[in-house]
Amino acid sequence: MARLIAVANMKGGVGKTTTVISLAETLAARSIDYASRTGRRQSTVLVVDLDAQASASFALAGDERLLTLIRRGQTLDGFLDRFLIRREEVSLKSLIAAKVSDVTHHGWPLGIGLLASSPQLRTVERGLIHALTRGGYSLEKIEHDLFKLLSEQIKAVSSSYDYVIFDCPPGISLLTEIALRLADIAIVPTVPDFLSLLGLDAFSQSVWTRLANTRGGLPAPRSVPHILITKRRPTAAHDRKVAELRRRVALGKAGYRIFATEIPETEGVPEALERVTSQPNYARKWNAQIRTHLVDLASELESALMAVT
Amino acid sequence: MTLALDAYDILRRIGSNPELFAGLRGAVAEVAEALVKKELTSGSLDIESFRALVGALGEENVALILQALAPGDVLALARTIDPHHGKPRSKDLAWAERHLMDLALGRAEPAAADGARRPRPKARLSRSKQPPTRKRASPFGTGAMGAKSDD
Numbered sequence: 369m370a371r372l373i374a375v376a377n378m379k380g381g382v383g384k385t386t387t388v389i390s391l392a393e394t395l396a397a398r399s400i401d402y403a404s405r406t407g408r409r410q411s412t413v414l415v416v417d418l419d420a421q422a423s424a425s426f427a428l429a430g431d432e433r434l435l436t437l438i439r440r441g442q443t444l445d446g447f448l449d450r451f452l453i454r455r456e457e458v459s460l461k462s463l464i465a466a467k468v469s470d471v472t473h474h475g476w477p478l479g480i481g482l483l484a485s486s487p488q489l490r491t492v493e494r495g496l497i498h499a500l501t502r503g504g505y506s507l508e509k510i511e512h513d514l515f516k517l518l519s520e521q522i523k524a525v526s527s528s529y530d531y532v533i534f535d536c537p538p539g540i541s542l543l544t545e546i547a548l549r550l551a552d553i554a555i556v557p558t559v560p561d562f563l564s565l566l567g568l569d570a571f572s573q574s575v576w577t578r579l580a581n582t583r584g585g586l587p588a589p590r591s592v593p594h595i596l597i598t599k600r601r602p603t604a605a606h607d608r609k610v611a612e613l614r615r616r617v618a619l620g621k622a623g624y625r626i627f628a629t630e631i632p633e634t635e636g637v638p639e640a641l642e643r644v645t646s647q648p649n650y651a652r653k654w655n656a657q658i659r660t661h662l663v664d665l666a667s668e669l670e671s672a673l674m675a676v677t
Numbered sequence: 678m679t680l681a682l683d684a685y686d687i688l689r690r691i692g693s694n695p696e697l698f699a700g701l702r703g704a705v706a707e708v709a710e711a712l713v714k715k716e717l718t719s720g721s722l723d724i725e726s727f728r729a730l731v732g733a734l735g736e737e738n739v740a741l742i743l744q745a746l747a748p749g750d751v752l753a754l755a756r757t758i759d760p761h762h763g764k765p766r767s768k769d770l771a772w773a774e775r776h777l778m779d780l781a782l783g784r785a786e787p788a789a790a791d792g793a794r795r796p797r798p799k800a801r802l803s804r805s806k807q808p809p810t811r812k813r814a815s816p817f818g819t820g821a822m823g824a825k826s827d828d
Contacts, residue, residue: 426819429821434821435819435824439824439827440827441826441827634703650744651745655707656707656710657703658703661703
């Protein structure tokens with residue numbers, strides 16, 4: 369069964385999608401090295417895009433393939449529309465774009481699948497809530513039924529993948545809350561500046577407190593959120609904020625854990641999300657500095673996932 | 678006292694005491710990769726020095742750095758190490774990466790100057806036959822962002 373990872377933060381611009389793509393590619397590339405040493409099969413990663421901005425979908429599939437997926441309704445909003453509104457018999461599994469990445473590692477394609485999103489997701493999610501509340505459903509009932517549906521659908525998919533990573537939109541939505549409840553671990557990318565830490569505090573105090581409430585039979589998240597410091601700069605201001613965060617965690621005052629790995633702000637990271645047409649590979653896409661931190665993060669994540677079991 | 682750093686000694690000592698430089702792990706990786714890339718793209722390597730370099734740095738490290746080289750640099754290195762082999766001119770990047778590691782590990786030998794079939798100079802490729810250039814996607818006017826389901 370796949371390990372489920374949600375990448376979320378109420379604040380935008382903290383590197384959620386970059387974390388999703390880089391982590392998915394690192395887990396997939398690492399497994400190619402591992403498979404070549406041990407002869408075991410390569411791990412596969414499924415990225416589930418819950419964000420109507422569809423940035424992760426675009427970064428993985430590219431314009432042409434994403435256009436095809438959207439036109440064919442092979443998106444999360446397509447699934448919700450067809451299954452819940454049109455009452456069609458359709459499974460999430462059948463809508464996944466397998467082997468979507470064109471990035472290779474030592475000549476082997478990264479084993480990454482995608483459940484894409486489209487800009488229509490926001491409209492579909494809102495329309496769904498309106499339609500169901502008009503039909504007499506309470507918000508709690510909608511959340512409960514949607515959780516049940518998506519957890520069953522993800523369960524059916526997860527036997528084909530080793531990791532499922534949810535790219536959650538900024539803010540908070542029904543789908544984000546469901547992903548946070550489903551996930552074995554929630555990664556919260558956080559820039560160590562005042563506004564981002566304010567957002568982190570809001571996330572911990574409002575969202576997490578609400579999720580911990582299991583009224584209505586919904587499960588609480590399986591572990592406390594794990595903070596990942598992103599866009600780290602070697603400045604006194606960032607040093608102070610990171611030290612403060614780590615001190616709070618060490619004193620047991622924070623309702624979260626924090627990865628030792630920090631992702632620095634370096635040139636080349638934003639560009640790495642642009643697709644190029646000529647033979648992209650993992651080592652060329654992520655520079656040596658970022659690769660070092662991504663491999664560290666993948667190892668830390670494995671340990672954190674083991675601790676959840 | 679010294680006027681010039683013994684840089685090799687410093688690098689060796691950094692490598693022997695990584696815990697003292699824990700905050701610089703990423704930067705050290707970047708510098709290490711940059712140094713090896715510089716040597717690989719210097720144009721000064723031949724088969725013997727290339728094999729010695731791979732022997733010194735380790736097969737996996739060099740294989741990864743070859744992956745990180747720009748495609749043109751990989752092809753140029755293959756032409757430098759195996760100047761009489763016609764294949765690197767074909768711009769087959771995956772082949773060039775594999776061939777370089779085969780040469781490094783003694784699984785292949787460079788083509789002999791007299792025995793090798795020198796490729797005939799190719800006529801300029803027509804536009805449709807030219808290999809794809811490195812082209813970045815534009816964020817403006819993408820089809821996907823304005824698309825809707827056909828249903």
